[in-house]
Amino acid sequence: MPINISPCGLVCSRCDAYRATQENSAEKLELVAADWRKRYHCDEIRAESIACDGCMTEGGRKCHHCEYSCPIRPCAISKGVKLCSECAEYPCAKLKEFYSFAPERSEAMKKMLDAIAEVEKKMHSAF
Numbered sequence: 001m002p003i004n005i006s007p008c009g010l011v012c013s014r015c016d017a018y019r020a021t022q023e024n025s026a027e028k029l030e031l032v033a034a035d036w037r038k039r040y041h042c043d044e045i046r047a048e049s050i051a052c053d054g055c056m057t058e059g060g061r062k063c064h065h066c067e068y069s070c071p072i073r074p075c076a077i078s079k080g081v082k083l084c085s086e087c088a089e090y091p092c093a094k095l096k097e098f099y100s101f102a103p104e105r106s107e108a109m110k111k112m113l114d115a116i117a118e119v120e121k122k123m124h125s126a127f
Contacts, residue, residue, distance in 0.1 A: 004054045007076035007084045008098055009109030017050040017063055085117035
């Protein structure tokens with residue numbers, strides 16, 4: 001499966017909901033929904049609300065949170081960036097707030113975006 005990274009640095013292609021959706025597995029989506037209901041203490045999470053083709057995929061399915069609640073996706077779209085690290089305001093308050101919800105994984109996401117920004121800054125371009 002090709003790597004797919006969301007603007008915030010979440011590696012979609014490693015996300016259980018994304019993987020279950022790509023496998024077209026209703027059973028795995030239900031397992032993920034059950035895990036997330038318990039993990040995030042949210043009884044409203046259902047398999048049909050987490051089917052996802054990646055938050056930046058045009059016309060594809062997006063989990064309910066990414067489609068309706070996340071402020072990062074529409075911000076990236078409006079600024080024309082694929083990753084938040086491409087934005088002049090990186091790291092912004094929206095991203096920092098998002099990272100506060102999952103500090104155990106957000107440190108790695110931030111490091112990855114920082115590394116991408118550093119590589120891009122040092123890339124040579126003839127035009």
